[in-house]
């Protein structure tokens with residue numbers, strides 16, 4: 170069977186992961202909507218933007234499967250039970266904020282696109298969903314947990330960047346803020362709970378010093394990957410970084426644009442800055 174994730178181990182305190190850039194559409198996806206529309210859900214090219222990271226000793230984890238097939242940035246409880254033909258017996262989400270995303274069609278398995286169009290013309294079997302969780306979700310989270318654990322064991326602290334991109338303007342079913350014009354970057358630490366807030370602030374300030382606009386925790390705070398793999402009180406910091414796609418690609422053709430190289434150079438400088446930062450020492 171084809172590998173579903175790509176993992177490169179590191180030698181530094183830094184771990185990067187890209188959960189939404191996968192472009193390998195599995196044969197058993199059996200979606201009904203057009204592939205071109207489905208592909209707009211991808212964080213296309215994020216893995217290429219950060220392709221310098223392993224050569225800097227940064228651990229790297231990447232989903233090769235598409236985000237609409239299974240979203241590893243959701244908990245396994247975030248199942249839209251109405252999508253399951255023969256009923257779901259697994260634990261289901263009770264948190265209202267997370268349930269709201271499931272209702273937008275953006276649970277563990279997506280039900281509809283950002284414009285509200287349905288992805289399937291069928292319901293999924295429970296076995297089908299269990300299979301996606303076993304082949305995608307568990308290996309991905311195990312790889313992130315291992316990389317963060319190894320970085321922390323080596324250095325006494327770890328910094329995990331969860332790497333994403335976002336459309337220039339939010340779709341009508343994408344977020345709680347339909348139509349919002351996004352900043353160049355949105356940095357998320359779940360309101361200071363997944364990272365030392367000073368470190369997240371430092372990251373925002375670095376991006377602004379390079380000429381970008383950067384928002385902190387608005388409209389994206391970070392979701393399951395930063396929540397699950399962080400423990401800032403014990404020097405495990407996780408920060409979500411959303412990049413505005415207009416900076417590096419054409420959102421219709423999905424082709425990289427003339428901004429790609431400059432952005433990549435700035436991301437490399439950002440990684441260098443983080444490698445020189447020990448969040449345990451003040452200032």
Ligand SMILES: [Zn+2]
Nearest residue numbers: 189212333334
């Ligand atoms: Zn994403």
